[in-house]
Amino acid sequence: MIARYIFDYKYPTLNEYINKCRSHWSSGAKMKEESDYATVMLLRLQKAKPIDEYPVDLVVKWHCKDKRKDVDNIHSSIKFILDGMQKAGIIQGDGRKYISQIYQQIVDDGKEYTEVFAYRKDELTIDE
Helix, strand or coil, rough: CCCCEEEECCCCCHHHHHHHHCCCHHHHHHHHHHHHHHHHHHHHHHCCCCCCCCCCEEEEEEEECCCCCHHHHHHCCCHHHHHHHHHHHCCCCCCCCCEEEEEEEEEECCCCCCEEEEEEEECCCCCC
């Protein structure tokens, strides 16, 4: 494993983001900007170091307080995290040149935070 990042922040779901965008274009933009800012600040608080080995595989663990949200709505929030990581200078980009795979897992443990683990490409093995 190269790095582990913890985001103690409730990222918006895809439905929440779509609803904001439908209400007014600037509402969606503001929501995106707030999520990016939160990600950058949380990375600074962790004194996160930039990833310098590419490409990487990411494992994302979404810790949820209950089962009310759909899986696809939860997983879509990775966009906010990756964009924030890029703005913070942790990753050089979020294209396939830099991130080869993203594996996501939902953990129903009564808490609301996200963990992101970065691994060297092909360091992880996923059994079929």
